[in-house]
Amino acid sequence: MLKRSIKIMFRLNEKEQQFLIKQVQKSGLSQEAFIRALINGYVPKELPPPDYYSMLRELHAIGRNLNQLATKANTTGHIDKTVFQYEANRLRKAVQDIIEAVTAPERRFDNGNYGDLGCDRPP
Template structure:
């Protein structure tokens, strides 16, 4: 039998406006109300769910990265590529993917 990680129950009373705001925030973020509140308590504001095309964009960026890897493999075999330029571009792509992911899905710190 496993023990629950969270074994302290907290009951909170809200007025109708507070409940509406909690439900709206949780729904926008795609989180349960409980998870939404735990993130807020940790000092962060959950971001809204990413736009529908986010996953399409990420898939496209990953495809570009795979293509760059294939180009690199072929270029290494033939010796016809500037490795520094290719590496710079590959690093740029990797950073773009991280930046997009962070901008769209990471919680923001409370100010």
């Protein structure tokens, strides 16, 4: 059974439809998911650039290398654990910031400006 059983139909003019289609394509979401995000107060972000995932893989590889270095250092006793933990946390934060900056939807605050929805007045 569908979790969303209520169907809502509405009309757009040509300009609004073209704007919606363009925004949906940029986000990579379906029209339904895009509109649900807006209803819930979020503005979906555009799809990340093609090299985004390769950058993330590289950062994760660095993290794995740091982990291997830490393991080796722990067995030999030649590393400052505080310094290593600081660097590992920095790396983790950098990865998280990249993910958030590129893919996480942003909370939309209602300031009366509906220009980001493709019109100059409230719906």
